[in-house]
Amino acid sequence: MSNADVARLLERIADVLEIRGENAFKVRAYRKAASVIESLPEELEKIRERGELETLPGIGAGIAKKLDEYLATGHLRYYDEISSGLPEGLIDLLSVPELGPKTVALLHEKLGVKGIDDLERAVNEQRLQELPGFGPKKEENIRRGIALFRAGRERMLLGDALPLAESVIERVKSGAKVARISYAGSLRRMRETIGDIDVLAASANPEAVMEAFCTMPEAESVIERGHTRASIRHAAGAQVDLRVLSPESYGAALQYFTGSKQHNIHLRSLAVSAGLKVSEYGVFRGEKLIAGRTEEDVYEALGLPWIPPEIREDSGEIEAAREGRLPKLLELKDIKGDMHLHTVDSDGADTALEMSAAAGRMGYSYICISDHSESSRIARGLEPKRRRQQIRRLRKLDPPGAAILVGAEVDILPDGSLDYDDSILEQLDFVIASVHSAFKQSREEVTRRLVRAASHPLVHCIGHPSARLINHREPVDFDLDELIAVCLAHDTALEVNAHPQRLDLNDVGCRAAAAAGVALVLSTDAHSTTQLSLMRFGVAVARRGWVERGAVLNALPLARLRKRLARKRKG
């Protein structure tokens, strides 16, 4: 039973309660508990074994008891009770844009709607208009909502959303005068996938900004347009929302629209208990605006230091801020080299010298060339003979750019053994061991496999540990806590693969590993010089995982990095 499974159940309970018209605060309590569990750095089961469920924020006696039952039996009677009589398909309807719990309940009660097909039929027969508060427009909006739901628009990758947002910002800036402009929302928090893109602007002339936004060439349609808010559908397939505010509210709005929702709720309850009110317009004491121009002002008014957007998930950051123990998060400039790069020798597009030169231009002092091993045939992995030749060739280079470490990305075979024998591994400065096959193995098999690789005395790092491809391939199933313990015991690092489709370890994994004291290596897995710039996404994930510079091997200068790598070899 994974934490994600438990979080899903709690979300589902919240959905059911909402449709049933239960107390909104009770619903919120379940959602809060779900989000806490989802971002836990440890398996819930282990916390339960220690009898510490109720120490988790947002989890009291009631939910703890239910978690107990669910973890022990895989079943929850309470859920069966509340959901009896509610068709499964009804809950899915909550994901249809325009439909909320009230509407879903009404559709079920009055029209006997049980799922998306029933709903579509009712819309086609214009039966929604019979309902109180419904007219032709609402019916038409719901029709569009159904189409969107059916299209199943998957969330964008961070790596696609960020450049898209940056291009929108450029469009707005070139079309109207803005004092300040930024993206906000989950994008600013650098979540691995993004639903809608939020952009925020401060301007003395909001109408001009709205006009520039809604008429940009990439705006396929305008979904809504008010005085301070507008939404468009962007040609790249995303919905982009814009809000325009006055400069004295910009910081408060940026704070507010960056979220997360849970972070904001927590923050606002702090404000309420201090006799203050926080909205997107500022922090108020009574009618008086006391802060709002910058985010720093807003947090300061609440007695807090500024909190980096990446950790605003209400997963302990507010408490840490109050107690003055916020982490000093890793920054892109801390990274001194890129440890996982491919070249023309396997499936890359550029040579080692070209990679070194590009890395040098970025200010890196070293890179590690780590082409694939023999078993990765599609990637033209190097068989032992070609590998030996490559090692000799790379050793002779004296690059003018970043120094070149000689490494390899070695396949972890299904039984946990490695794709090269020790005689080759011994010659390498840095050995990354990665899973590229047999993704369907059981949890026990994968765990054993990764543990065996991480225990190998010649392996420095486990590459993209879960082997997932976001939106395309599920992560392999394994016990992360066990892998972390083994890595710690054997001085093996875990990779934070910065490729936007991987981001692996993910944020939760980073937090668990770093908290345990396991070293991390941030790498782009670049297959060309242009992909070296993907490092910022790895840094984003590490920051979301509360990672500080000291936890990262490739934040070390070259000489100290070499010492660390040698330490492992000496055992």
Place this chain on the structure above:
DNA sequence: GCCGTTTTCGGCCCGACTGTTTTCAGTCG
């Protein structure tokens, strides 16, 4: 259902926009 240097009971974040409304409910973020 959770939570407490004002509270173990009575609170629980706040506002824009839309569509349907003569004053507001629902959805969204």
